[in-house]
Structures are given as structure tokens and as C-alpha cells.
Amino acid sequence: MYTAKGVSRVAVKNIIETIRDTMYEEMAKDERVILLGEDVGVHGGVYNASQGLHAAFGSERVVDTPIAESSIVGIAIGAALGGLLPIAEIQFADFVHSAIDQIISEAAKMRYRSNNDFHCPIVIRLPYGGGITGGLYHSQCVEALFFSTPGLKIVAPTTPSDVKGLLRAAIHDPDPVIFLEHKLSYRKIKGEYPEGEHMLEIGKADVKREGTDLTVVSYGMTMHYALEAAETLFAEEGIDAEVVDLCSLLPLDRETIVESVKKTGKLLVVHEDNLTGGVGGEVAATVASEAFMYLDAPIQRLASPDIPATPYSPKLEHAMLLSEDDVRAAMLELARY
Amino acid sequence: MPKEIAMPKLGESVVEGVIGRWLKAEGDRIEEDEPLVEIDTDKVNAEVPSPYSGVVYKLVASEGETVPVGGIIAMIQVDGEEETAPAADEAGKGDEPNAAPEVASPFGVGISAEVERPYSAREPHLYSPAVRRLAQESGIDPSDVQGTGAGGRVTKKDMERAIEARRTRQAPAEDFLGSAPFRGRPESIGRTAEGDEVIPITRMRRTIAERLLHSTRTVPHAWTTVEVDVTSLVKFRESIKEEFRRREGINLTYLPFVVKAAVEALREYPILNSTWEEDRIVIKKHIHIGIAVDLDDGLIVPVIRDADQRSIVGLARSISDLATRARSGALTPDDVSGGTFTINNTGAFGSVLSAPIINYPQAAILSMETITRRPVVVGDAIGIRSMMNLCMSLDHRVLDGAVCGRFLKSVKTRLEAYDSNTPLY
Numbered sequence: 093m094y095t096a097k098g099v100s101r102v103a104v105k106n107i108i109e110t111i112r113d114t115m116y117e118e119m120a121k122d123e124r125v126i127l128l129g130e131d132v133g134v135h136g137g138v139y140n141a142s143q144g145l146h147a148a149f150g151s152e153r154v155v156d157t158p159i160a161e162s163s164i165v166g167i168a169i170g171a172a173l174g175g176l177l178p179i180a181e182i183q184f185a186d187f188v189h190s191a192i193d194q195i196i197s198e199a200a201k202m203r204y205r206s207n208n209d210f211h212c213p214i215v216i217r218l219p220y221g222g223g224i225t226g227g228l229y230h231s232q233c234v235e236a237l238f239f240s241t242p243g244l245k246i247v248a249p250t251t252p253s254d255v256k257g258l259l260r261a262a263i264h265d266p267d268p269v270i271f272l273e274h275k276l277s278y279r280k281i282k283g284e285y286p287e288g289e290h291m292l293e294i295g296k297a298d299v300k301r302e303g304t305d306l307t308v309v310s311y312g313m314t315m316h317y318a319l320e321a322a323e324t325l326f327a328e329e330g331i332d333a334e335v336v337d338l339c340s341l342l343p344l345d346r347e348t349i350v351e352s353v354k355k356t357g358k359l360l361v362v363h364e365d366n367l368t369g370g371v372g373g374e375v376a377a378t379v380a381s382e383a384f385m386y387l388d389a390p391i392q393r394l395a396s397p398d399i400p401a402t403p404y405s406p407k408l409e410h411a412m413l414l415s416e417d418d419v420r421a422a423m424l425e426l427a428r429y
Numbered sequence: 430m431p432k433e434i435a436m437p438k439l440g441e442s443v444v445e446g447v448i449g450r451w452l453k454a455e456g457d458r459i460e461e462d463e464p465l466v467e468i469d470t471d472k473v474n475a476e477v478p479s480p481y482s483g484v485v486y487k488l489v490a491s492e493g494e495t496v497p498v499g500g501i502i503a504m505i506q507v508d509g510e511e512e513t514a515p516a517a518d519e520a521g522k523g524d525e526p527n528a529a530p531e532v533a534s535p536f537g538v539g540i541s542a543e544v545e546r547p548y549s550a551r552e553p554h555l556y557s558p559a560v561r562r563l564a565q566e567s568g569i570d571p572s573d574v575q576g577t578g579a580g581g582r583v584t585k586k587d588m589e590r591a592i593e594a595r596r597t598r599q600a601p602a603e604d605f606l607g608s609a610p611f612r613g614r615p616e617s618i619g620r621t622a623e624g625d626e627v628i629p630i631t632r633m634r635r636t637i638a639e640r641l642l643h644s645t646r647t648v649p650h651a652w653t654t655v656e657v658d659v660t661s662l663v664k665f666r667e668s669i670k671e672e673f674r675r676r677e678g679i680n681l682t683y684l685p686f687v688v689k690a691a692v693e694a695l696r697e698y699p700i701l702n703s704t705w706e707e708d709r710i711v712i713k714k715h716i717h718i719g720i721a722v723d724l725d726d727g728l729i730v731p732v733i734r735d736a737d738q739r740s741i742v743g744l745a746r747s748i749s750d751l752a753t754r755a756r757s758g759a760l761t762p763d764d765v766s767g768g769t770f771t772i773n774n775t776g777a778f779g780s781v782l783s784a785p786i787i788n789y790p791q792a793a794i795l796s797m798e799t800i801t802r803r804p805v806v807v808g809d810a811i812g813i814r815s816m817m818n819l820c821m822s823l824d825h826r827v828l829d830g831a832v833c834g835r836f837l838k839s840v841k842t843r844l845e846a847y848d849s850n851t852p853l854y
């Protein structure tokens with residue numbers, strides 16, 4: 093159960109309910125907000141993220157598209173240029189590769205190449221991540237593909253409060269936002285759902301747990317593992333870990349990361365995406381540059397191995413993906429260094 | 430070719446020694462086994478004999494110099510071997526195959542025919558950027574800080590603790606004086622007024638200071654005390670002490686009785702005979718009891734080995750022997766190492782209550798206080814009884830109050846049972 097900060101009226105919801113209700117609220121308030129994607133309309137989405145929206149807002153605002161991701165994003169870009177605030181749902185993040193050209197070469201560069209005359213306020217919702225025995229085509233982490241693309245924003249919130257606050261921020265952001273939704277979090281993570289106008293700033297990390305002995309920087313499901321591990325380590329070993337939830341990957345909140353490591357002297361970056369070329373490398377480089385004189389241990393990264401895909405066999409998938417045990421072991425080792 | 434004499438290893442954990450006094454000068458004649466030099470270590474002072482007969486060719490180390498174990502301290506021109514003029518060496522003529530000097534240990538076979546290379550004390554320390562920054566900001570040398578990280582590494586937290594410890598030690602005085610914010614040592618330190626006496630810190634004083642400071646800094650001490658009615662023991666000792674002295678040639682004190690009772694209780698509660706080793710607790714199989722002996726200029730804790738294997742007379746003899754040799758400076762390194770539990774006879778100077786500092790890395794220390802005749806409730810009456818307090822400090826990381834209470838009760842029960850039926854042998 094996650095609590096919402098600075099909000100008084102709350103209900104408890106899971107992540108999928110949060111996404112649906114946030115989209116509903118925004119569509120009800122502002123008719124420029126539309127949703128498009130595969131099976132998002134009558135069917136209500138494969139994960140029920142848009143259940144009831146078609147009935148409430150009709151086929152013109154909740155649009156079932158062909159199975160063509162490039163087209164989904166392309167239509168969203170066109171609609172945005174025409175004055176709407178489109179939310180494009182890619183059924184699984186694994187399918188976004190078909191739309192890479194639209195996202196990187198069109199949406200991300202719109203403001204720059206038009207010298208500020210045009211901008212592209214789209215949200216691309218990407219259900220990503222493993223742990224659901226989805227195999228090769230339904231488990232990928234795709235954030236690193238977009239991480240080196242200036243012009244995009246990337247958010248990856250995983251508590252109801254963060255999801256609502258950042259989804260609203262993404263919808264109202266004047267530029268394209270990649271909205272990463274961890275599929276395993278959809279029904280697993282529950283927390284307080286802030287009513288009303290709760291909005292968070294894109295580009296701000298959230299210190300989910302304050303501590304003094306080491307800093308764990310993470311996002312997505314591994315952030316939850318780090319939080320659980322931190323409580324266990326505090327109870328069993330007296331190790332007091334600080335857990336920084338990035339929430340936004342781009343822009344990266346370097347200030348919060350550096351401030352935390354200056355306090356603790358030790359950094360572990362954890363993500364489900366594979367190690368090489370991942371977000372963790374950028375976090376590590378930032379700390380090495382800006383907090384060198386505060387480091388008391390080598391910077392550590394914990395990530396999935398560099399293998400081509402998430403295996404389909406549940407046992408192999410389990411072996412490949414990080415668990416709370418893995419995160420706790422890495423935290424303990426670093427704390428004892 | 431003169432033979433080189435290396436700093437001997439005067440104990441298992443000893444890594445360096447200080448040249449106390451040369452007993453021979455360059456050019457002096459010396460016989461095999463004749464004392465060459467006095468070496469001070471943080472454990473003992475020892476005379477080191479020459480392994481050769483010959484002439485002292487060169488004293489390489491000077492008095493007061495600290496030399497790592499294995500380091501060259503002197504050279505001896507051995508009888509019957511070809512003399513080498515110092516000038517020849519200086520001229521760089523030593524290019525024959527056997528030019529490398531042979532190094533001999535004064536302890537001969539078994540200790541080190543080959544040179545033991547100095548280690549640890551001379552190894553360069555690697556510190557993290559955070560530790561170096563804190564060292565620079567605080568002026569605290571990380572090599573003075575006890576490391577708790579992997580492999581004994583000094584961590585950022587260790588430095589922060591050292592800084593905090595210094596701040597809490599010195600801040601109150603500064604506040605009281607109302608002076609500027611603390612920036613290192615109080616200003617009054619380093620100045621003397623007329624008539625003040627300045628005593629240089631001896632190596633022993635320094636060692637005592639470092640050991641006790643380390644113990645109080647790192648070991649969470651807790652204290653507990655029991656009262657023991659030793660009336661029957663006092664009567665017993667009074668009745669036999671003259672005869673004992675005649676027969677054994679030594680005084681029978683209360684200490685061997687307390688040691689006897691304590692080692693039997695240690696066998697009953699072995700967790701008290703243990704050490705805290707950060708990631709584990711080690712219960713020691715052998716019971717080696719350290720006995721604090723006060724000297725004119727300090728304190729030393731020689732060790733009764735396997736104290737649980739000895740009778741009361743055996744313990745009395747060991748104690749007498751160790752105390753005598755401690756006061757004449759004749760203890761060997763082995764006499765002062767390996768203790769697993771320490772007993773301190775603070776009663777010898779009239780103390781009735783004390784909070785001893787644990788002899789790190791042991792887990793506990795016991796003080797026997799002076800025996801006083803006091804009115805005590807005995808049954809429903811008041812009687813005059815000989816009472817002794819036993820005070821114990823415990824490492825609360827290893828031990829809790831309950832087990833220490835049971836241990837002390839066991840010691841107490843044993844001591845209270847000593848009487849004329851107690852076998853001395």
C-alpha cells in the first residue's frame with residue numbers, strides 16, 4: 093500500500109484502475125483528450141485500461157485502430173498538430189519498434205525542426221516489462237531505445253499517486269511523452285489514489301525512503317523490490333538505505349540523485365532493463381562526475397543480463413529477472429563494503 | 430661479507446619494534462648469544478642476542494627508531510669470514526653473484542632464516558574519496574581510525590564516527606569557555622604554565638591509551654555487580670596462610686580462589702569466553718585468563734594459559750610467577766598474548782566498586798573488589814560478614830544481562846562455598 097503525498101481525499105486503487113480513472117477524468121474535463129490504439133474501444137483494452145471509456149466518450153474520442161503501430165503514432169502526431177491532446181496506446185511496448193520512426197524522427201524533433209512553430213503534445217502509453225510469462229514479444233523493456241533522444245520525455249511511475257500525477261502531467265505536457273507502465277505493477281501495486289487535480293512535475297525523482305547508509309536508485313518494479321529489501325535490511329541488519337524512485341527517466345533528476353549520494357556515499361542503480369546502455373549507466377556517470385569526492389564505495393549497477401530476450405520458460409524467466417532477493421543481496425554487499 | 434641482523438618477530442601479532450638501546454657500539458667485539466640490543470614492542474621489551482661471534486660492523490638503525498619486522502638493524506663481521514672494507518661497498522664493487530647479504534634472525538632456526546617481509550603496518554592505505562575528503566576537512570588521520578568496512582577498510586561512517594567522537598569529547602569545554610567554534614584541539618592544549626611538569630608519553634602509556642580508547646569506542650559496555658559473602662573463605666585462608674607460605678614459598682591471596690571460581694563458571698557459560706568478530710562470535714575453546722598487574726609506570730596483563738586445568742595452588746604459583754616477572758620486565762611476548770577473559774584485582778588497592786574497561790577483543794572483564802566486614806542480614810538476624818563485590822563489564826554485542834547474571838551467580842555460589850574442605854591441590 094503506497095500513500096499519496098500532500099493529498100487529503102483518497103481511495104485505494106491499483107495501477108490499472110488508476111490509469112483508467114485518470115484518463116476518464118481528463119477526457120471528461122477536456123474534450124481535446126482522445127485515446128487511440130488496438131482494442132482500446134469496444135473491447136476496453138487488453139488489460140482493461142480503457143474499460144468504459146468508449147461507452148462514455150464514443151468512437152470519435154476512443155478510437156480502435158488497425159494493427160499498425162506506426163499508424164497509431166502517426167495519427168496521434170497529426171491529431172496533436174491539429175489541436176488535440178492524443179493518448180496513443182501501444183498494446184505492448186514490444187510492438188513500439190514499428191513506430192520508432194514516427195516517435196524519434198517526427199514527434200521528438202517537431203518543435204526543434206519547426207523552430208518552435210509546432211509542437212507535439214502526445215502521450216505514448218507503453219505497457220512494458222517482464223514477470224508475466226509473456227515471452228519474447230510481451231516482456232521487453234524499451235526505455236533505453238528512447239533514452240538518448242532529446243525532445244522526448246520518458247516517465248515510469250509505479251504507485252497510484254505517481255501514475256495519476258504523471259499521467260495528467262503527460263497529457264497536458266506540450267511535447268511528446270513516453271509513458272511507461274509496468275505490466276506486473278498493474279494489479280500487484282495498490283495505493284492511495286488522490287482525488288481531483290493531483291499533478292506531479294515531469295523530471296522529478298521521488299525519495300521513497302530516506303536513509304543514511306546507501307542510496308538505491310531505481311524505477312519500475314525493481315524500485316518496489318528495493319523498498320521491500322530496504323525494510324528487511326533495516327529490521328534485520330540495521331542497514332538504513334535510501335531509495336530514490338526516478339519516476340521520470342528523461343529529463344533525469346540528477347540533482348536529487350547527487351544530493352542523496354552525497355549523503356550516503358554509496359550508490360546502487362537497479363533496473364529491469366539490461367545492463368549495457370541502460371539508464372543506470374547515465375545515473376552512474378552523473379554521480380561519478382558530480383559526487384566523486386563523496387563516494388565511499390565503487391558505484392554498483394544491478395540489471396538484467398545482456399541477453400537478446402526474456403525467455404518464455406517460466407523457470408528461465410524467473411532466473412533472468414531480478415527479484416527482491418537479488419536486490420537485497422546487492423544492497424547488503426554494498427552496505428558492508 | 431658482514432651478516433645482516435634483522436628486526437626479530439617478538440610475538441605473533443607484532444609487526445614492528447623500536448630500537449630501545451644498543452648494547453654494543455660499532456667496532457665492539459661480540460660473542461654468539463651475547464645481548465646486542467634492547468627492542469621495545471607494544472607488548473614487551475626484550476634483549477636480542479647476537480646470532481654470531483664477531484665484530485659489530487654497522488648499527489643500521491638508531492635508538493628510538495621504529496623498524497618493521499624483518500627490517501635490517503645491524504651488520505656483524507663474523508669471525509673467520511673475509512672482511513670487507515666499507516669503502517669497497519660504497520665504491521659499488523658488490524657485483525659478484527653472492528653480493529646479496531645473508532640475513533639472519535637472532536632467533537636462529539625456526540623463526541626466520543629467510544627474511545620476513547614487513548607487512549600491514551607499512552602497507553599504503555587506500556582510502557575512498559569520501560574518506561579522504563573527511564580527513565582533509567577534519568584533520569583526522571584515517572590511519573588512526575579503526576576500520577569496520579570490508580577487510581578492515583576505513584569507511585566514510587568510521588570517519589564520521591571519529592569526527593563525532595572528537596566533537597562530543599571536546600565541545601563541552603569549548604562551550605563552557607564560550608570561545609569560537611571548535612576547530613581542532615582546544616587552545617589550552619600545547620601550552621604549559623610555569624611549574625607544570627611535562628611527562629613524555631612512554632610506549633607502554635601510549636599502548637595502554639590506544640587499547641583502552643579503542644575498547645571504549647568500539648565496544649558497547651554494560652556493567653553489573655554482585656555481592657559475595659566470603660566469610661568462610663576468609664576464615665579458611667586465615668587458618669592456612671602461614672603454613673602455605675612456609676610450604677610453598679609464596680603468599681596465598683584471594684585472587685587464585687576468584688580465578689578458580691571464574692574459570693569453572695566460564696566452563697559452565699562458555700559464551701563469556703568469546704570474542705566479537707564483526708560478522709561472527711567466536712567461543713574460545715581454551716580458557717586463558719589475563720591478570721592485570723600494576724607496574725610503576727603502567728599496567729600489563731599477563732596470561733595464565735589453560736587456567737581451567739590448574740588447581741588453586743597451581744593458579745597461585747602462576748599468578749606469583751607472572752606478577753614477579755611483570756615487575757622485573759621479564760615477560761615474554763607469549764606471556765602477554767592470547768587471553769580470553771580478564772580478571773582485575775581492584776580490591777588490592779581498596780576499591781569497593783569499579784567499572785573496568787574490557788580488554789578488547791575479549792567479551793567481558795571481572796573485577797574483584799576489596800573484602801569488607803559489614804553488617805548483613807543473615808536469615809532473620811544481622812550478622813557481621815566478610816563481603817566482596819564482583820563487578821563485571823560486558824560487551825553487550827555478545828552478551829546480555831541475563832547470561833552474565835547467571836555467570837556471576839555461578840561465581841558467587843562457588844566462592845561462598847569455599848571453606849576448610851576446599852582442596853588446594
